[in-house]
Amino acid sequence: MVNTNKADNIQIIVQDKFKDVHFSIRYMTDNKEPEVTMRNLLTENHPTKQSVNLKTDELFALSYDVKTMAYGTKHVMDMKFTTLSERYSKEPHLSDALDFIVNCIKKPLINDETFAEAKQNMSSSLKRIYDKPNTLAALKAYALGAGDEPLSVFSQGRADILNRITIDDLKSYLKKMLVEDDVFVIGIGQIDLKYLDVLRTMFPKQNDEICASYCLSNKPYKEDQSSKRIKQTSLVSLYTMGTNNTDPNYMSYRVMSYLLGTLPNSLLFTEIREKRNLCYSIYSNLMHYDGVLSIHTGISKNQRDLVLELIAEQIEVIKNDGFTESLFLSAKSLLKNNIISIEDDVYSWINMSFSAWLLNKSFVIEDYLHEIDQVERQDIINAAKSLKRLCTYTVVGQE
């Protein structure tokens, strides 16, 4: 049932239920430094000047949002654009908007002033990210557990590398990126299909085979911590799975994570928050392209060992087939619900379409639902049994 048709790198989904038209243009290369920092610096060269503002407002609040993220071995620069559909603007502005978008991407304004501004913004942004204790704990855990594998590369770049980048480095990197990166483009909304050919000319496909997924290797369990003068302690634990989203049985890992720590009544939430009142938030998350499951929570520092013990116990509950049938069915049913609802959420739709493209297939909701239906209790047990505890990082609060 899985649709294995290789998807085009240019996709338009004609959909008239949205009042906006959305485009996402994604440039992708290997996830390594110093390229990652360079790409993040490019994202800061977005248009902020008065003349650009005038133009975007003229194009019906065309919004321009550039973000970077890691997909396993790949680093992605996502340029999202949104503008009002011509059905509501009553003016044919989409062609102008597209020209503007492509111009922003291919000919960004990089001069001494914008370069200095971009460096300042990126430096401040990195500090803000590290000032959030739960984010800090997660980033430290990735670095601790991944060694020199891709998960250790922070998708938002590094301050020390940033300091060394010159304007000439950035200009030459942009030229290289525009030529060598793989590009994926998707448009969703009331868009004429004539734009398919226009976009194909603008963004030709580079490689036939892209492999973003890998499995983080298992290593001896490690713990580390740092302290901050805050009241709460942030804790992140990582587990390797020995598989990733290229595995035909990967859906059982998704269902297992739902049951463990994603459902509103997950095992972690029920035991650690509802029964023991040890935290406000606790959840598990799958890093599909790295083959990693992470668990995140905020607790009191003197409860750390108990919480780690309880987390391990909940995984044992799954391994020992100790979860209720209703929890198992809930996990499957809510995961299906969340897949179906993607059709009402443009950004989730874009992300799922991109993920499917990375896996060399098309995003077909029915295929995902079928895979969920096929998951049995034993698959969940097997998925839990494959988890190997990799590391725990704690940002200890002082209370």
Add this chain to the structure above:
Amino acid sequence: MKSYYNEQLNETIYLETLENGLNIAVLHKIKNVTTSAYLAFPYGALNLIQKDKQGNQYPFNPGAAHFLEHKLFENHKGLDVMERFSMLSCNVNAFTSANETVYYFNTTSLDIKEPLDLLLDFVQEFNITAESVEKEKQIIIQELRSYHQMPESRLMFETLQALYSQHPIKFDIGGSEESVNAITKEELDLCFKLNYHPKNALLVIVSSMDPELLCAIAMENQDNKTFAPHIQLSDVEVIEPESVATTLKIVSMDIQSSKLTYSFKLKTQNLSDYDRANLEWQLRIYLELLFTSINPDYENWIKNDIIHDYFGYDVEINKDYWYVMFYGETENRDTFIELIESTLKTDITPLLPYLRQLKRRYLSYAYRLLDDQDDYAIHYIRSYFSSLRLEDTIEIINNLNASDVYKVKNMLDTQHKAIVIVEKSQTGQNDTND
């Protein structure tokens, strides 16, 4: 049900009021696959001292509305509410804000009767033990701590505390650790009894399903229930002085980037909801023209390192608290303050021609809002409780004119100002390069 079609927005809304007073609005999205239902009450963190028509006053601890929201998820008739919603393929959640509490679920299931009944049942019945109230305190305190250690949230919280000495806006929505510890089962029982009558409630459903069918489910559910008589409540007026509570507040945090706000109170006036919304838009446009890249000076501020990407403003024109706030991230606070004060005094006339483009931008945003079910529903709920409609926002934006925007300059008197600095502590670790 009465239906209203707006041709310009291409949206239809169905409205009904049930016999017990419950108001229902179906925002009909015929092409969506998700159904979302929101049960909302105009009772939030600011409603700290209420009074009835007889003059009886009911004071609550800060954070009581938020605590009540937590406790309503307690087991319903011996069954776990979260688990029951999950079993029905529904995501369920709730939030408490300054002025309202909202419980909601979404699902793609076509069998909507059971989750809709469950939403109405678990929110309309309150039966908890004192022991469970005590247990919940630990969870809420962890929640408060998680927000308190986020530098941006802390900056906003400290700013409101510096501006206001009496008004409940000075409290965190969840209260403080002390106020949470002081809340009792009896207090929550009273909060529920006073504020959760169906006559106060609004049920909003965003769905492609037949509105009559959705309304019939809610009607049947409500027909089977009896409620105590409705108590008409109002808030006890707070006498907030014109002056601020603290003119300069410096808070040390274990962070790498110091942040600050420059904010000032505006003198409140007795205006209608529509006029307040109109005034807030005029002020927003005024500030947008002066303090964003529309202003040619903006690039110089960046070049001179006075501001960077973490810079912005906020304006709040609520019923009884009005303020303007600027926030930024700089070590050079005096230059930042000078920039705000001098820019507020500049002549806005050369920038007024850009009003047309701003109107175009915000009208597009108004359309954009309707594409997101949550945004649409929450905007509808807030407008409804403020006696406004979405069309009012569009009308206000359409009617904005240069002379009205120009006139608000006179209101921007910074006499009652507060400066709040969240500064990096001396021992703050530098983790950025790790």
